Amino acid sequence: MTRLSTHDAIIIGAGPAGTSVALTLARRGWAVAIVEKSVFPRRKVCGEYISASNLALLERLEIGEAWRANAGPEIRRVGFFCGDASVEAPMPPAKDGPCEKKDGFGRALGRDILDCLLLQAARSAGVEIFQPSRAVAIDRDGEMQMVRIQAGNETTMLRAPVIVAAHGSWEPGPLPSQLGKTNRPSDLLGFKAHFIGSSLAPDLMPLLVFPGGYGGMVSADHGRLSISCCIRRDMLARLRKQPNHQSHLSAADAVSRYLMESCRGVRDALESAHADGAWLAAGPIRPGIRSCYERDIFRVGNAAGESHPIIAEGISMALQSGWLLASELASAPSGSAGRQAAGRRYQAAWKTLFSTRVYAAAVIAGIALRPGSATLMAATVRNFPQALTLGAQLSGKTKPVLGFV
Helix, strand or coil: CCEEEECCEEEECCCHHHHHHHHHHHCCCCCEEEECCCCCCCCCCCCCEECHHHHHHHHHCCCHHHHHHHCCCCCCEEEEEEECEEEEEECCCCCCCCCCCCCCCCEECCHHHHHHHHHHHHHHCCCEEECCCEEEEEEEECCEEEEEEEECCEEEEEEECEEEECCCCCCCCCCCCCCCCCCCCCCEEEEEEEEECCCCCCCEEEEEEECCEEEEEEECHHHEEEEEEEEEHHHHHHHHCCCCCCCCCCHHHHHHHHHHHHEHHHHHHHCCCEECCCCEEECCCCCEECCCEECCEEECHHHCEECCHHHCCHHHHHHHHHHHHHHHHHHCCCCHHHHHHHHHHHHHHHHHHHHHHHHHHHHHHHHHHCCCHHHHHHHHHHHCCHHHHHHHHHCCCCCCHHHCC
């Protein structure tokens, strides 16, 4: 017998975007369900930095205190590591926000901790959580939509007028909101690892640039260093095929060696450090702006649009897009016309808030990935270190989202 459960909204995905929607709607009286395929806590390919533009929003979501108690040190400097070059500049503080004096700078928190904090807050707010369960189909039923979910051999049907896709963009699947699979030499693949005992200055977040990719490092919670990077598929294939080895290197070994060889700053930071767990891999990265509302499905986070991770704004865009959507839905009249109007307003708000970040990230990533550009970037940043501060401002790290609406 198939179980049937009815809600006002069904959120597919329990990352920062999905839980931001769920929390906001639930605290406004909506009956909300979250469907999440993974068991928490889970590690995830992610830069893990949360910029100060989110501080008021974290308070609104009622996890601000827990976030401050767990997150790493304030990031007050932005850096640039490329070859032998190591350049630093001030990180601009958040402006015009209620938390400006108390918390003017961003910090990093591992996704294994952040996702659990957000999901527990959603559970406490009354959100019904289906985990681990995978959404396998969405079908219309008059004014409502039916989401079929599976947990092992058990099937459950969830019914609601509002469906929110918060499942990211990397994994292909059967849902109409999921993207198709690609396999191109130019695809960017993501890698991430934690290290303990790093010598990186705790208030510094450097951008890493190397031929065929880019990355970042940041001091996160509990003394962990979070290092993440994106690398072109064809470059990774070349690195794995070592001339002095009879067999290919693993992707993780190839990426780890390449980072150490390409950036002196990485070598210095990890000289006495040890890995805290295995390297993670995911991708390909899908930068670009997509439809925020299509076929009666709302999209948030990377499902709605994604900037190149080079600007370290993925979590920020996820949290903020979820809050923007929930605010529009909560104030919209009931019925199909109300949902369509909310979708149009949400899409306009999304583009106003995020399009500059997406385009700026694309320009910076395009320069970083261009053959021979790493040396040019290093020379430019050496001569104009204030470009790092300007880049942080353009990427949205200074304007609180609650000041936008």
